[in-house]
Each structure stands twice: as structure tokens, then as C-alpha cells.
Amino acid sequence: MSNTEKKSASSRRDFLKVSTAAAVGGALTANLAAARNVHAAGSDVIRVGLIGCGGRGTGAVSQALATEGPVKLVAVGDAFAYRLESSLHQLQRRKELAEKIDVPKDRQFVGLDAYKKVIASDVDLVILATPPGFRPLHMAAAVEAGKHVFMEKPVAVDAAGVRSVLESTRKAKEKNLGVGVGLQRRHQLTYLDTIKRLQDGVIGDIHTMRVYWNGKGVWVRTRESSPEEIKTEMQYQVNNWYYFNWLSGDHICEQHIHNLDVCNWLKNGYPVAAQGMGGRQVRVGEEYGEIFDHHAVEFEYADGSRMFSWCRHMPGCWDSVSEHCQGTKGSSDISRAMIQVAGKELWTYRGEKNNPYQTEHDDLFASIRAGKPLNEGEIGAMSSMTAILGRMCTYSGKMIRMEEALASNQNTWPTNGEELTWDTKPPVPSVAVPGVTNVLG
């Protein structure tokens, strides 16, 4: 595992160098031209399909379309018409994208099966940006059909989903398909430089890490405020997805994964065990479904080092979205790209800054054009699993080992494999009770 990890990490750095060069001087054009014919049976154009037309999916498309070389958005799909229409409207009114959008009515798909129709629309790459609960299913279908994938984080909300994504990742490698994951810090110059220095041992052995996503929380879509097309309970939950575990995995998965992933990256591995506590103290209304509003988790890595993790959705409290670590010789505020030794500043990043949301697409598309597609599927799956392990601990109140968590048969999906329809009954929201709730199934 660590070998593959290293390889993908080093190739990512190479691509970053390449894309930075392109951004600075356009020096890359000749290189790319040579590589272009490698992909998609000789065609220059990468045809993109968007599955999940929310704000992030729409943002991701604009970044995909801004990558070097010809790219076209040719198909879009969403569970709801109102989302799809607003997304297309937003994209089409951007003049710089006008020539790159070719989505006639017959390639606009609405419904729970829209993903299949997008995948079948002669696309080369799909952007998966639906609520995360759908990700394993959508990724499996895309890889099966031989499509490159860019997918938003988290990539799963339970262990069954993680195992599915790991399997799809393996298949994607066999088929030489690219898999990008929206953990953009891995493409951010400040992080790349800081993590490399820490891995090179500038603060000695790292024994303690602290990570936070303490903030106000996010939007809520109440029954009353939903558009007319939202009628059934299934439609309501999919629209107000943040607050239902089978769709979001709780905010420890949906947001805090970013910070957990930074330490996994730093440690070049994943926690082996965890214990934690959490609950629902402020955000208790029916419209907030079943997720907790705070989690605190202690993760243990194989070398005995610990990562202390806090995430909270409560306005008016101490806020921080950041990652920090302590080593035998010093400490680092990773998120601010600062390293201290003996209480004094040793180093602060002062180099070029990039927009990582753009670079993650630049890197993926350049790798596909070069015929050596990036595959971040395992990173995405295991950092999602790290967050899921944390949630299993806060929900159950137990200490749980990664291997038993990953083997868990608990599956949050509403059916036993049957296709979802708008009339399928979704799980009844049920707030976990630590000490009582069973998460291993």
C-alpha cells in the first residue's frame, strides 16, 4: 500500500509542477500536444458529463472546462429539475465557457436514474457531485462503462460504500482510468511544501496531531421552503441531504474529512483505531434530521501517534478549520504553512499561491491527456473511512479498530440492492445514543 501511495504522490507533484509552469508561462503546450492523442481513441476533446448539479458540481464543471486543452460539457443530470436548470443557467451565462457547453435538452436528465443516462451519453469523464451516499453506486457504474471520474469528497458514507469504492478504484487502475477526488488540499502549494518538509523530518518524529472543523454549520432545506417538485419523503431527504446519514455520513464525513485527510497524508497511512464522543446539543429541530452537531475523536496510527479531532456545527463558539502537529523537535500549523522549532519560527511558506480547486482539475486532466491517469480513489476511500470510523465511535461510544470498522456489514442504503425510486421509503431519522447504538452491525 505504501508503495502505491508514494508513487501516486510523486507523480502528482510532477503534474503540479507541470500545471504551475503552464499557468505561469504556457510552456506546456508542446508537451500536451504530443500526449493528446493518447486518450479517448484519438479524439482531442474530453467530453464531460456532470452528475449532481449543486453549487459544488457546477463549480467543478467550470474548473474542468478551464483546464488546458479542448474540453466540452455534453450531458448533465440531477435528481431535481430545479437544480439542473439553475446549474445550466449559471454556466451558460459565463461568456468564457459558452463555447465549451453543448448540452441540448436530450442530454439533460432528471431523476434518481439520471446518472445512468449521463454515463451513456458518449462522455469520456464524469464529475460525481451528488450527495455522497450515492457516490459508490455512481462510481461503480462510471468505471464499469470505462469513464474517467472526478468525484467530490467524501466518496462514501459507510464501510460497505468504502469497500465498493476501493473495488472500483482497483478496476479503474486495470482500465487505466483516471480517478480524481475533491480533496483539494493535496493540490494546494502551501500544503504540498509544508507536508514535504514535515515528512522529511524537520520537526522530528510526529507524535501528536490536532485537526478542527469548528464552524457555524451549513444550509438547511425545510419541507416548507422546498420547491413544488419535492413531494415524497424520499425527495425531501435527498433535497435536504446534509442531515441524513445515508446521504451525507454526518458532518464529520462531509466536511471534517478534509482535515483528517491532511494527517493521513502526513502519516502516509490511516488510523488503526479510534474512540470518541459526540452529540446533538444546539441543532435539534426535525429539519436537522439525525446527524450530531459535535464530535471529538482520538485516532491512533500504527506508530502509536495520535490525532485529536474536533468538529462542531454551532454558531457563536470558537471556530477553527485547521490542522496542526507536534513532533519531537518542533511543531507546525499545517493549515497556515508555518513550522516552529523550540518555540521560534523556523519557516513560513512565502511562495506562489494557487487555487487548489482549479489545480486538482488541471492535474487530473493533464494526467489523462498524458496517458498516465491519476488515481486518487484509495486516498479518497480511506480518508472517507477515517471519518466514518470517527462517527462510528461517537455514535456508539466505543473504541473501534479500523479493521473491524472496515469489515462492518452495516449498510445505510435504504434498499437491499433494489433501485431507489421516489416512492422508496428512506430510513426513518434516528439520532444515535452512545452506549446503546450498535454501529458494527
Next chain:
Amino acid sequence: MSKLVRVCTAWQGLPVLAGLVACLVSLVAWAQEPASKPVLRVKDADAKTQDEMKPYTEQISGTEVTFRMTPIRGGKFVMGSPDSEPGRNEDEGPQHEVEVEPFWMGVCEVTWDEYEIWSFEMDIQRRKLTGTKPSELDKVADAVTRPTPPYTDMTFGMGKEGYPAICMTQLAAKKYCEWLSAKTGRFYRLPTEAEWEYACRAGTTTAYNFGDDPAKLDEYAWYAKNSKGKYQKVGTKKPNAWGLYDMHGNVAEWVLDGYYADGYSKFAGKVTKNPLLLPEALYPRVTRGGSWAAPADECRSASRMASNEDWKIQDPQIPQSKWYHTDATFVGFRVVRPLRAPTPEELKAYGPDEMQINLE
């Protein structure tokens, strides 16, 4: 009354956002007799003439949060900088004479303590917790639109209590002023660019409000050289002669004006009373004073900074939020309160414009 009706009609063309109508009612009320509306009683806050104006401490009711306002007497000054000023940009000229009316100005930049009461509805949450009924002022304030939640921690680890609020769009800053006005019963708004420079200069004609020597800036300002890469607590350096802190540095401050590089040419060779160049586009608009991230010459009294689209480059969503400039970690604001009640036309000019409201 006919003036009021015209304002109302103009506003009806806008999409109906939650609270906009109620907000309009509160705005229109400003143009009527002050005595006819409720007001939060605060010591020394009342004045009919500029001789009666005193410094006062404003309260945000239902919380412990206060902030200080200080009177700025009306007067004339020369706006812009001379060609000879080191570090000067073309857009600071031609110099021209300006006359402004009296107003009170925030002694410090608006802090997170104040700003989050509005943006996170902390006053409403507190009332719920304690079972307190909203006052008449609260009811009007509650109807003012508040921003959507930020995706991430907008302090970016730079500190919260006592630190300046940052990363808000000009729309958000204007809406905060509307809410604060409703909440207190006193009319607050962003300063015009002319009012800002008049207050910053505090009677000086030099590059900085303490003289021309940038070596002394460290005593008065947090800027690139001494800020350690982040904003600092407000009011911790020396104030200018009129008692205003951080007019140079810490965070650049939103004003009402649109940015026109040659805007001052309109005013050349005459005395202009209360100039205000309204924005005709979403970008660029003006911020003043420089910031913790700026070199000394960008903190000069006459220096102007234009907003731009890149201030949202790391907002990962489309449409991008109309409330946040995710990348403008160096932009905040301070409030003013004019002595004279605004006319309906002025009210419209000071409030959010259609480009901002309709952004999404």
C-alpha cells in the same frame, strides 16, 4: 410623501428576498421625523446640531456587545494626493476641494463580536434561550436579511474576539448597517469615500495622518512590515488626531463609492459637497486605508484599492456567494452615522443596489 412613493416603486422591481419588504419599511421610516420611531436609549447619542454631538458608546441590545462612536465635525478638505507624494498613484488625482457634513464615525473597525451577532443571528438565539420577547426594534431588525452560513471559518485562524471582521462583500457590509440601524433606531451606513478620507486625514495634508515619514507607520498601523502575516486586535496602535484607530492598515475598509480611476477629474477646480460616485458595476468598488497585508505606501491617506472578482477565487461553489469574498482576508469596514437624517434619494443610494442583490 411623493418622494417616498418613488423610492418604493423603484424597489418593487427587485426579486422579493426574505425580509426585503420589511426592510424597506424600516428604511422609509428614516426619512420621517426621528421622534416618530422607537430608538434604543443610549447616553450622549442624541444631538440636533453638531455642537451637541458627543462621543458615545452604542449598544447592541440583547447582548453585552458595545462599540464606540465619535463625532466628526463637518468641514472642507482637499481630497487626493499631490503629484509629488512618494508612492502616489494616478487615481489619487486631481486633488479637489470637498465639503462634508457632520457625522459620527466608529472609533474602530467593526469586530467579529459585533458582526456575528447579525451574521449568525446570535441576538435571536439569545432571546430564544432566555425566553425574552423581541422589542419593537428587534422585530424590525429581525426582518433584515442575514447572510447564508459561511462554508469555512472566516477568521482563518487569525483570531475572533476583538479582531476585525473580514471577507464580507460590500453588500454584506451594507446589510449589516441596515440591521444595526433597525436594531438601535439610529441610522448607520458605510462612509462615502470622501467622508472616509476626511476622517482619516483629521486635518492633515500629509501622506499619513501623522506626517510624511513611513518609518513612523509602525506606531499607528498594522501593515505588511509588522503584522506577522495576519490582522491584529482593533484599537491597539495610536489613533489619529480625531481619535480614530486603524485608519491606516489592519483591514482595508469598504466605502460606498464605485472605483473610477479617473473619478476625481469630475470634481476638479470646484468645491463639491458630499460627493459620492455610485458604482455602475459589481466590480470594482473602493476600499480604503490599506491592510495588514499591504506595504506602507498602500496605507497612505489618499491610497485607493479597487475590489475585484479574484476576491472570490476560492469560493468553490457556483453561483458564488454574494455575501463572502473568500480571498479578501484583508477587507473589513467601519460604520458612520450622519447627523442629518437622509433624504429618500440618499437612502436608496446608501443601500444595497440591484447588481448586488440580484447576483445569484
